[in-house]
Amino acid sequence: MPRTARIDIPGLLQHVIVRGIERRDIFLDDDDRHLFLERLSKLLSETHTECLAWALTSNHFHLLLRPRETKLSVFMRRLLTGYAIVFNLQHKRSGYLFQNRYKSIACQEDSYLLELVRYIHLNPLRAGLVKTIDELDSYPWCGHAVLMGRRELDGHKGDEVLLLFDRSKRSARRKYRDFVIDGIKNGRRDDLVGGGLRRSLGVSGASDHGAFDERILGSGEFVESLWRKTEPSQIFGPRMTLTGIIQGAAEVFGVRVELLRQRNRVKELAEARAAICYLAVRECGINGVEVARALNLSRSGVSVAAKRGGAIIAGNPGLRGKLVDKSTTSP
Secondary structure, eight states: OOOOOOOOOTTOEEEEEEEBGGGOOSOOSHHHHHHHHHHHHHHHHHHTEEEEEEEEOSSEEEEEEEESSSOHHHHHHHHHHHHHHHHHHHTTOOSOOBOSSOEEEEEOHHHHHHHHHHHHHTHHHHTTSOSSHHHHHHOTTBHHHHHTTSOOOTTBOHHHHHTTTOSSHHHHHHHHHHHHHHHGGGOOOGGGSSOHHHHHTTOOSSOSSOOOOTTEESOHHHHHHHHHHSOGGGSTGGGBOHHHHHHHHHHHHTOOGGGGGSOOOOHHHHHHHHHHHIIIIIITOOOHHHHHHHHTOOHHHHHHHHHHHHHHHHTSTTHHHHHHHHHBOOO
16 A cells, blocks of 8 residues: 655654554663664764654654664664564564554754754653653653763764753753753643644644645745655645545546535445545545544544555556546645
8 A cells, every 4th residue: 555755855854753563662671771772872873863852761762863864764774673673582572563654754943953852852751751850851761861961872962952052061951951841831742743834833624824744844835845855756645635635536436526425335435535535644644533524424434444545546556646636736
């Protein structure tokens, strides 16, 4: 089944989130955490990849990376595969350790670098792994302690972050810590996990707030600049709106738009709805709740239909091209 292509450009800031399969633990003890950090540090050096922030919990981790020479996909494959092999040997297990696909979000550095550093470094506090900022200052499994001078990790560009606060390291650490404390009240920041301005402004559906791409955190102009740097085959999805997808699918499957909201089992209508759910959710990153509302489906119904739609499209050569052609508007 086709997947939305990653945006993997050298020099681009990337927020990476990796979870254990079925949300199971991927770090069972401190030896596991040491092993992971040793591998991470070694790869950062070997691949000339820069790490601006990181945090480990029991069943997932966050990295804020800036790959310089090696593609993010190559870096992550080496990191995850190597760790999983040793983890399985150490704990006498077999099978997958991580979810089948890590999440990576291309980020507009000028606007979001410090917000992401703070968001990632507060992860252990939000998860209840530490109770206070004083505990976080020395928590060994988070980059915050590195910035505070309590821990070390080769490859973590902590000095670069501190320089954004002050030239004096002592003063920079104090200002950085105050910045982190000020972010505690914000709680979980869903606006920092992709979706451009639509997510950060709480906008749903088509809008005048600029281009949107679930894979990107940044302004509409930033989103469009990344589209121009990627292959045309990677940007079909972002140029499709939900309204356009619905109208295009109706035309391709020969059904009336208004009938797509009716719950019936007519083959053409069911297949059209499935194709809409797949294109909208899987390829364009449109919120499933929005799709459910437009098609009069439940959220779980959208998920099931999206899976079926991917199978329908994969099994019908040329169908995706027709749907994209009918659904796409010029950027």
